[in-house]
Amino acid sequence: MTCTFFLCDRICAGCNYEIGHGRFLSCMGAVWHPECFRCHACNQPIADYEFSMSGNYPYHKTCYKEHYHPKCDVCQHFIPTNASGLIEYRAHPFWAQKYCPFHEHDGTPRCCSCERMEPRETSYAALNDGRKLCLECLDSSIMDTSECQPLYRDIQAFYESINMKVEQIIPLLLVERQALNEAMDGERNGHYHMPETRGLCLSEEQTISTVLRRPKMGMGSRVPDMRTEPYKLTRRCEVTAILILYGLPRLLTGSILAHEMMHAWLRLQGYRTLSQDVEEGICQVLAHMWLRTQISLISGKNTPSSSSATSSRQEKRSPFDKKLAEFFKHQIESDMSPVYGNGFRAGNQAVLKYGLPSTLEHIRLTGSFPF
Numbered sequence: 001m002t003c004t005f006f007l008c009d010r011i012c013a014g015c016n017y018e019i020g021h022g023r024f025l026s027c028m029g030a031v032w033h034p035e036c037f038r039c040h041a042c043n044q045p046i047a048d049y050e051f052s053m054s055g056n057y058p059y060h061k062t063c064y065k066e067h068y069h070p071k072c073d074v075c076q077h078f079i080p081t082n083a084s085g086l087i088e089y090r091a092h093p094f095w096a097q098k099y100c101p102f103h104e105h106d107g108t109p110r111c112c113s114c115e116r117m118e119p120r121e122t123s124y125a126a127l128n129d130g131r132k133l134c135l136e137c138l139d140s141s142i143m144d145t146s147e148c149q150p151l152y153r154d155i156q157a158f159y160e161s162i163n164m165k166v167e168q169i170i171p172l173l174l175v176e177r178q179a180l181n182e183a184m185d186g187e188r189n190g191h192y193h194m195p196e197t198r199g200l201c202l203s204e205e206q207t208i209s210t211v212l213r214r215p216k217m218g219m220g221s222r223v224p225d226m227r228t229e230p231y232k233l234t235r236r237c238e239v240t241a242i243l244i245l246y247g248l249p250r251l252l253t254g255s256i257l258a259h260e261m262m263h264a265w266l267r268l269q270g271y272r273t274l275s276q277d278v279e280e281g282i283c284q285v286l287a288h289m290w291l292r293t294q295i296s297l298i299s300g301k302n303t304p305s306s307s308s309a310t311s312s313r314q315e316k317r318s319p320f321d322k323k324l325a326e327f328f329k330h331q332i333e334s335d336m337s338p339v340y341g342n343g344f345r346a347g348n349q350a351v352l353k354y355g356l357p358s359t360l361e362h363i364r365l366t367g368s369f370p371f
C-alpha cells in the first residue's frame with residue numbers, strides 16, 4: 001500500500017502528471033517521463049547519459065555547444081580551447097567581431113578602413129597598393145581625385161560655417177600609399193605621423209603621382225587598370241597641396257580631410273610651429289567635429305546641408321554609414337598615442353570649456369591649450 005501510494009505520488013517535473021509504472025528518469029533533483037525530459041534548445045527528448053545545463057535548463061551536449069560555445073567570425077568554427085581548457089578569443093573593441101587568436105598571425109587581412117578581419121566566406125576588395133577594403137567600406141569609397149571634389153567642397157563649407165574659411169585654393173589630390181610616403185619624405189619639416197599615414201598637408205613644391213582615373217573594381221582581386229598621373233605642385237601660398245589616401249569611405253576621407261585642412265588653416269593663418277601634440281590634437285578636434293555633424297545628419301535630424309553642392313552619396317546613407325562614422329569618432333577618442341590621442345583629449349577639453357575661437361587664440365598666443 002505504502003509502496004503504491006509512493007509510486008502514485010511521483011509526479012513528472014515536465015508534464016506534472018504521475019509517473020505511473022513505466023520507465024522514468026531521475027535527474028536535476030526530480031523525476032521525469034523519458035519523453036518529458038527535453039532539451040531547452042531543440043525541444044527534443046534527451047536520451048543521452050550526459051547532458052549540459054545552463055540556467056537550470058537541460059540541453060543536449062551538441063545543442064549546448066551550438067548555442068553557447070562561441071564561433072569564430074572569421075573561420076566560422078568553434079573557437080578552440082587553449083592549453084588551460086578555456087575558450088580564449090579576441091574581439092574587436094568596437095565591432096565586437098570575435099575570432100580565434102591565431103588569425104592575428106595567419107595572414108587574415110583586415111579592412112584598412114574599419115579594421116574588421118576578412119571572414120573566410122567573403123572576399124575583401126584589394127586596392128592596388130596592397131590594402132584591403134571590406135565590401136561595406138568599399139560601398140562608399142572615394143576612388144579618385146575628381147570623385148573627391150564634392151566632399152572637398154563639403155569640408156570647405158564646414159570650415160566656412162565655423163568662421164574659419166580657407167580663402168586660398170589648395171589642390172586636393174588622392175594618391176596611393178607609396179606616393180603618400182614619398183611625398184612625406186620630400187617635406188623639409190617632417191611632421192610626426194601615425195604608423196599608417198592617410199593624409200598629408202604639403203608645403204614643398206613636389207611632383208605627386210595622383211590617382212586620376214577611377215579603377216574598375218574587381219571583387220576580391222587586384223584592381224586591374226589603376227591610373228596615376230604626375231601632378232606638379234607650385235607654391236602659391238604656405239600650403240602646396242593636401243594629399244589623401246585613395247579608396248577610403250567618404251566618412252573617413254572626410255575626417256582625414258578635415259584634419260589636414262586644419263594643418264593648412266594653421267599655416268595660412270601664420271601660426272608658429274606648434275608642439276606636435278597641440279598641432280595634431282587640434283587637427284583631430286576638427287576631424288571629430290566634422291564626424292559629429294555627419295552623425296547628426298545621418299541620424300535624420302533633417303538639417304538641410306548648408307552647401308547645395310554636396311555629393312550625390314549623401315542621399316543614400318545607410319545604417320552602416322552611421323556605425324562607421326561612430327567608429328571613426330571612437331578611434332579618435334580612444335587613440336592611445338601621446339601625440340594624436342592625448343593631443344585630441346586635451347584639445348577637446350579646452351574647446352568644450354572655452355569654445356573653439358578662444359582655444360585657437362590661446363594657441364596662437366602661447367602655443368599651448370588653455371587649461
Ligand SMILES: [Zn+2]
Nearest residue numbers: 012015033036
Ligand atoms: Zn511527464
Ligand SMILES: [Zn+2]
Nearest residue numbers: 039042060063
Ligand atoms: Zn537539443
Ligand SMILES: [Zn+2]
Nearest residue numbers: 072074075100
Ligand atoms: Zn577562427
Ligand SMILES: [Zn+2]
Nearest residue numbers: 111114134137
Ligand atoms: Zn571596412
Ligand SMILES: [Zn+2]
Nearest residue numbers: 259263280283
Ligand atoms: Zn596631422
